[in-house]
Amino acid sequence: MTISPMLSERQKNSCDYYRAFLKRIDHAVGGLDEALDRDGAEHLAEWARTTDLEPFATYRSNARAVLKRYSLYRLGKLSGQVDESPDVSSEEVVADLADTITADANFLREREMQTQVRLQLGTLEPGLVAIDGGIEVSVATGRIDILARDAEGRTVVIELKPGKCPAGALEQLLAYAYDIEQEHGTGVRAMLVAGSFSDRIRAAARRAGGVELRTYAYSLNFATLA
Incomplete structure (x- = not known):
């Protein structure tokens, strides 16, 4: 064809x-x-x-x-x-x-990535624990991948994107963080996790302030079968 x-x-x-x-x-x-x-x-x-x-x-x-x-x-x-x-x-x-x-x-x-991140939140950041009961929290602007609390008791909104971070993800995360701030009445941390970020997204995150960008990488584990 x-x-x-x-x-x-x-x-x-x-x-x-x-x-x-x-x-x-x-x-x-x-x-x-x-x-x-x-x-x-x-x-x-x-x-x-x-x-x-x-x-x-x-x-x-x-x-x-x-x-x-x-x-x-x-x-x-x-x-x-x-x-x-x-x-x-x-x-x-x-x-x-x-x-x-x-x-x-x-x-x-993204669902598979969310499962893996939930299993090792402490690796993403020591002391980080989920507070959403393993279920995406719905807010006015969408559904939050993971809602967590850090070691200092601050709420953390985490958005996950497999592979290269797409356009619009930063805006999506900021909207979620704003919704949670309005509900809780206190400031929250906003964390965006992806395989990689474009220079434009990095610059926008710095300009917005209060947004943490984290990258991930896959690792191989070997086991002897015979």
């Missing part, structure tokens, strides 16, 4: 990402369309939860997101709910589908 020149570079990358996963899933199940027709989407989704076949064994969250989205897409296509008019190219359909997959994957990555 030739990629349409109308697609952006981001959409092309999303298409490549989607197709790569879909091809591996198709190989794992011995024909994805045939498996969906034979076993149904629910049965296939349940199988994907525990199989040791690749790509599920290594990239379970992303692979399951791709499988789910493709199953919904194919169901819509069979029921005539997917637009296949001459004005819509197959490349655009795949790009739109791939963009949705990428968004789903980013959501899963």
Whole structure:
């Protein structure tokens, strides 16, 4: 399939990402369309939860997101709910589908990141403990990833972003911090955690004041199996 020149570079990358996963899933199940027709989407989704076949064994969250989205897409296509008019190219359909997959994957990555950070808040900062009961706190402007208290008893609003920090994250964090300040009647600390930050975000954080930027990195742990 030739990629349409109308697609952006981001959409092309999303298409490549989607197709790569879909091809591996198709190989794992011995024909994805045939498996969906034979076993149904629910049965296939349940199988994907525990199989040791690749790509599920290594990239379970992303692979399951791709499988789910493709199953919904194919169901819509069979029921005539997917637009296949001459004005819509197959490349655009795949790009739109791939963009949705990428968004789903980013959501899963953030949930996984939140779980890991909650397990090691003391590593992020000694004495830091969650005070939200493990559940995102809802405020007027959204949902706070982690609400914590530091060793000195100050409230800390923590926003998590997997990978490179996106535009708008700093504004999002400041809004959350403001909402908590209004509710508690005292000042709070605001902490933004991401894999990396652009120079623009670093400069904006310094200008805003009271915003702490933290980066993270993955580490490898090895175990002998045999």
